[in-house]
Amino acid sequence: MAQYLILIYEDETQYEKGGPELWAEIGQAHARFAQQVGENGAQILGGEALTPTGTATSIRSDVVTDGPFAETKEQLGGFYLIEAKDLDHALTIGKLCPARFGGVEVRPVMDTSGMGE
Amino acid sequence: MIEPDAVRAALADVHRREWAAVLTATMRVAGSLDLAEECAQEAFVRALETWPRDGLPRNPAAWLTTTAKRRALDAHRRDTTLRGKLPLLFEPDEGTSAAGLLDPAEDTPMNWSHFEPEPSFGGARSIPDDRLRLVFTCCHPALAREAQVALTLRLVCGLSTPDIASAFLVSEATMAARVTRAKKKIAAARIPYRIPALAELPERLDAVLTVLHLVFTTGHLAPSGTELHRPELAERAIDCGRLLLALMPDEREVAGLLALMLLTDARRLSRTDSAGRLVLLAEQDRLRWDAGKIDEGRQLVVRSLRGGRPGRFALQAAIAALHAESPSAASTDWSQIVGLYDLLLQAWPSPVVALNRAVAVAERDGPLAGLAALDELDRRDGTSLSSYHYLPSARAELWRRLGRRDQAAQCYRVALELVDNEAERVFLAERLAEVTGE
Missing domain, CATH: 1.10.1740.10 (RNA polymerase sigma factor, region 2, helix turn helix motif)
Structure with missing residues (x-):
């Protein structure tokens, strides 16, 4: 098994526009996703939703600036750390991950256990 | 000795x-x-x-x-x-003593230990060939198309990196970097070395066939450069198609692609004259077409069309077969070809297919009908065809047939601005000179 990070990129303004009904719907979608991950033989090791990029602060060479690291059309809004057999397995999970206002990026987690020997 | x-x-x-x-x-x-x-x-x-x-x-x-x-x-x-560290991707074969050298239980992120006794391909029929796994790994959708092409040529066909680089007109360093990057991704992201499950197979197979077809067309008609075709590349694509069909005999689109490649390749020798100039299909010496390839291609077409709705490669092959079996350009069955293009448009709605259909309509119903079909296509898909020189080339040819030299010349000039293959450029320039009387 290997670990993959599923990064959820979405147009965050859509969430600002949506009311409590939208949030309830999204919450349900993620609960369903968590269940599907198990049914598909993978495992969620962690995951969080992030507050909008308006709350982000970036630091480059000690210089602190207001805002996200890069201005993009879709913003990183949450992530899951999962364990899967291989990339095909991870992509199957990635396809199930709710991201109606954008999409997800699947990144293998680097194995550092053999480093520095 | x-x-x-x-x-x-x-x-x-x-x-x-x-x-x-x-x-x-x-x-x-x-x-x-x-x-x-x-x-x-x-x-x-x-x-x-x-x-x-x-x-x-x-x-x-x-x-x-x-x-x-x-x-x-x-x-x-x-x-x-390496003992215990290097992952064992495969069970060692009989007669080797790798067992014990490495610990198969050891699991590291670099490995393909998810190598499983293969779920059978198309039913519990036979043990799938490792070469099939290799093909599907090289053409995995997580790899960019150009990486898929490079890996397939390198690993499945065994072409050297410099050869692949020159075929695709990029520097050796660029191609080497492309191959290295793709291999790294396979290892780091754990792209599996396996034949896709039945549910994914149509989509995954389509990627494989697309890659092969791309290799073939690059070989058949170099997108740029001075030579019209690079036979070696086309032959490798055909070899690979044969291998794929031997490994997946029931996949009709594989038969269709192989048929298409054979029927197209059969005309290779007559596509250019002794001076290397392009010769149009209608003017080619049909006696120089390779009868053996045509025969094999036609049999495969029959196989690819049988049983259910034909796929895009089968339909293209059927069109190529109609051309191939016609003793002269004049006796070509254009009605049937237009009919096949109609089916192809349904299977594969693409402006390029629509363009070819319009040309076939012109052959069946005359240049004016062809021009009307091209106009309609231009209205609908003009933007996506704006850099495609075959659209103005086709228009120019039809105006020329109508004797409308000014319109023809205008279209040849547009086509000349877009074309990048040298042999085709020379052809268009000659036609332009002809209609302008220069």
Whole structure:
């Protein structure tokens, strides 16, 4: 098994526009996703939703600036750390991950256990 | 003592036919793509050294495989630090002693230990060939199309990086970087070395066929450069198509693609004249078409059309077959060709298909009907065809037939601005000179 990070990129303004009904719907979608991950033989090791990029602060060479690291059309809004057999397995999970206002990026987690020997 | 030239020729032949088999068999021992490739290459070098002296082995492929596997085992033995660290991708083969060298239980992120006893392909029929796994790995959707093409040529066809680079007109360094990056992604992201499950198969197979077709068309009609075709590349694509069909005999689109490639390639010798100039289909010397390839292609077309709705490669092959079996350009069955293009448009709605259909309509109903079809296409898909020189070329040809020289010249000029293949450029320039009377 290997670990993959599923990064959820979405147009965050859509969430600002949506009311409590939208949030309830999204919450349900993620609960369903968590269940599907198990049914598909993978495992969620962690995951969080992030507050909008308006709350982000970036630091480059000690210089602190207001805002996200890069201005993009879709913003990183949450992530899951999962364990899967291989990339095909991870992509199957990635396809199930709710991201109606954008999409997800699947990144293998680097194995550092053999480093520095 | 055999002539070195004869050995080289025999070896080149074995390389072409057996490279993928030697490589995949070596993978079972080597455990990594890189080591397997290195060992397989060394085996071929060793053959070049010893075969002239000892004579050709009775089974050259087996000799090469054994030699390559031995190299891989030696490499593992030499590097004892690998013990327990290097993942075992494959169960070792009979007759090798890799078992015990490495601990199969050890799981590291670099491995393909998710190598499973293969779910059978198309029912519990046979043990799938390792070469199929290799093809599907090289054409995995997580790899960019250009990486898929490069990997397929390198790993499945055994072409060298400089050869691939020159075929695609990029520098050797660029192509080497592309191959290295793709291999790294396979390892780091754990792209599986396996034949896709039945549910994913149509989509995954389509990617494989697209890659092969791209290799073929690059070989058949170089997108730019001075030579019209690069026969070696087209032949490799056909070889690979044959291999794929042998491994997946029930996949009708595989038969369709192979048929399309054979029927197109059959016309290769007549596509240019002795001076290297482009000769249009209608003006080609049909006696120079390769009857053997046409025959094989036609049989495959029948196979690819049978049983259910035909796919896009089968339909394109059927169109190519109609051209091939017509004794002269004038006797071509254009009605049937237009009908096949209609079906093809349904299977594969693409402006390029619509353009070809319009040209067929012109042949069936005359230039004005063709121009009307092209106008309609331009209205609908003009933007996506704006850099495609075949649209103004087709228009120019139809105006020329109508004797409307001014319109023809105007369209030839537009086409000339867009074309980048030298042979086609020369052809268009000659036609322009003809209609302007210069």
